[in-house]
Amino acid sequence: xxxxxxxxxxxIAGGGGGWASTALQPVxxxxxxxxxxxxxxxxxxxxxxxLSQGFAGSFFRVASDYYWKDVQRVQPATVQLLSxxxxxxxxxxxxWGIMTDVFPVRGYRRRPYFLFAGVLGTASAAIVTMVxxxxxxxxxxxxxxxSTAVAIADVTIDACIAKNGIDKPSLxxxxxxxxxxxxxxxxxxxxxxxxxxxHHLGAQGALGVMAxxxxxxxxxxxxxxxxxxxxxxxxxxVLNKVHMAVKGMAQTIKxxxxxxxxxxxxxxxxxSISTHEGQFYWYTSKEPPNPGFSQEFVGMVHAIGAxxxxxxxxxxxxxxxxxxxxxxxxxAQLLYGVSGLLDLTFVLRWNLLLGxxxxxxxxxxxxxxxxxxxxxxxxxxxxxxxxxxxxxEGTFFALLMxxxxxxxxxxxxxxxxxxxxLRVTRTDFARLWLAVLVRNLLRxxxxxxxxxxxxxxxxxxxxxxxxxxxxxxxxxxxxGDGDDEERLQLAKFADHVDDDDDDDDD
Numbered sequence: 001x002x003x004x005x006x007x008x009x010x011x012i013a014g015g016g017g018g019w020a021s022t023a024l025q026p027v028x029x030x031x032x033x034x035x036x037x038x039x040x041x042x043x044x045x046x047x048x049x050x051l052s053q054g055f056a057g058s059f060f061r062v063a064s065d066y067y068w069k070d071v072q073r074v075q076p077a078t079v080q081l082l083s084x085x086x087x088x089x090x091x092x093x094x095x096w097g098i099m100t101d102v103f104p105v106r107g108y109r110r111r112p113y114f115l116f117a118g119v120l121g122t123a124s125a126a127i128v129t130m131v132x133x134x135x136x137x138x139x140x141x142x143x144x145x146x147s148t149a150v151a152i153a154d155v156t157i158d159a160c161i162a163k164n165g166i167d168k169p170s171l172x173x174x175x176x177x178x179x180x181x182x183x184x185x186x187x188x189x190x191x192x193x194x195x196x197x198x199h200h201l202g203a204q205g206a207l208g209v210m211a212x213x214x215x216x217x218x219x220x221x222x223x224x225x226x227x228x229x230x231x232x233x234x235x236x237x238v239l240n241k242v243h244m245a246v247k248g249m250a251q252t253i254k255x256x257x258x259x260x261x262x263x264x265x266x267x268x269x270x271x272s273i274s275t276h277e278g279q280f281y282w283y284t285s286k287e288p289p290n291p292g293f294s295q296e297f298v299g300m301v302h303a304i305g306a307x308x309x310x311x312x313x314x315x316x317x318x319x320x321x322x323x324x325x326x327x328x329x330x331x332a333q334l335l336y337g338v339s340g341l342l343d344l345t346f347v348l349r350w351n352l353l354l355g356x357x358x359x360x361x362x363x364x365x366x367x368x369x370x371x372x373x374x375x376x377x378x379x380x381x382x383x384x385x386x387x388x389x390x391x392x393e394g395t396f397f398a399l400l401m402x403x404x405x406x407x408x409x410x411x412x413x414x415x416x417x418x419x420x421x422l423r424v425t426r427t428d429f430a431r432l433w434l435a436v437l438v439r440n441l442l443r444x445x446x447x448x449x450x451x452x453x454x455x456x457x458x459x460x461x462x463x464x465x466x467x468x469x470x471x472x473x474x475x476x477x478x479x480g481d482g483d484d485e486e487r488l489q490l491a492k493f494a495d496h497v498d499d500d501d502d503d504d505d506d
Contacts, residue, residue: 033178036171037164040224047216048157049179052150054186056213058306062194062299064143065280066203072136075425080277081416082140084409089148091405094398096155107228113156114221121149121214129208149214188306195299249396252389257454257462261387262403264452265380268333269407271442274415275435282347282429283362289349291358301366308367312374320375325383326453332376337443339372344440347433379458386462
């Protein structure tokens with residue numbers, strides 16, 4: 001048994017020392033990871049996933065909503081469209097991954113991109129915070145800069161994870177656990193504190209907090225451990241490998257067993273249009289009979305939703321991971337559409353007729369949306385991994401995540417179009433219920449394409465034998481090509497489901 005695996009099992013066993021030993025298990029686990037993977041790598045994962053993505057991502061969501069509503073005073077349909085613009089850097093994640101692999105700076109492929117992401121994010125957040133009366137165009141560019149900084153940092157740390165996954169395969173589950181725990185804990189803290197900062201500092205002042213996480217990325221760019229490269233032909237070799245991988249992806253996507261479920265996942269995400277901004281403007285409006293929720297309460301509801309999202313993961317792993325793909329995705333999508341009726345009930349104020357206060361009902365709705373959304377997305381992620389051919393797993397998974405991201409981008413833009421068509425404005429919410437109804441019907445319409453999903457179990461092999469027998473470029477996978485393979489790891493997208501969860505309560 002490898003030494004690091006034995007250390008991990010001993011840490012879990014705990015030595016029978018009672019509650020004190022149990023409390024120290026996470027400490028022993030982190031010490032083992034620091035010893036085997038390097039303390040700077042562990043710190044990098046915590047800073048990127050916990051602080052930059054988890055905390056800053058959740059904090060940014062609440063603070064930016066209030067910024068566009070109260071500072072820029074933009075209509076909800078416009079903000080909904082802007083949310084699609086801010087998501088574009090995440091659609092381009094494979095591009096950032098190729099840049100970190102192919103274009104080293106002074107012999108380093110990771111450090112310079114952490115530095116660039118840190119400077120870009122800090123400068124963008126500082127501009128939004130410090131410049132009063134910032135023109136809308138400048139504010140949009142600054143928000144895109146913040147989003148781009150987080151996306152580049154995410155891809156760069158994913159590349160580090162990919163390399164350590166090759167060097168220490170037995171620790172891959174531990175690394176993913178560290179990523180998931182850091183992201184979830186950061187999101188919980190970000191949501192819980194965002195409302196308080198917005199209330200006391202205002203939306204523009206609260207966005208100043210967004211300058212701190214990218215500033216730590218600058219620090220990370222200086223201290224994270226990375227070997228300097230001295231090869232002079234690496235760029236040409238990697239470009240050639242990327243060309244062959246792209247050719248292999250084009251061949252793979254032509255197989256019906258691959259393109260059919262990929263199309264279903266795109267449709268499922270694209271047809272789940274987002275009406276979040278319209279609902280946000282409505283439930284924070286102080287004009288009766290609107291709910292008029294405070295900033296602190298909005299942040300706390302999102303924090304409770306983050307906990308519910310973790311419950312959704314436990315439900316899936318405990319009870320649903322053995323169901324066939326088509327069955328679990330059919331019932332999850334059906335439940336996803338039906339659960340949207342809670343939003344409709346809330347917007348029409350039927351909850352008051354039932355004697356349920358707004359605060360209690362919206363908390364219930366948020367929890368249901370997060371649990372159902374997580375259960376719906378988890379099998380999609382498993383299905384995506386099953387569609388990746390050997391020899392091009394990293395690049396093809398990046399392609400599938402791009403398709404998913406394009407679906408979410410379409411959902412945000414579609415929601416903006418619906419809100420604008422129904423003339424939902426800052427003060428007129430008379431047709432908001434109709435927008436929510438259209439959203440729910442589109443969710444249910446995805447069920448018409450369920451036949452695109454295979455009936456296989458989640459543990460079955462889906463790819464045909466001829467794809468399994470060759471590498472992604474059409475040639476037999478070469479043994480001992482670990483260094484080149486590592487350079488082809490564009491991103492592991494371990495946080496992709498968490499990104500998707502941000503729209504589950506829309």
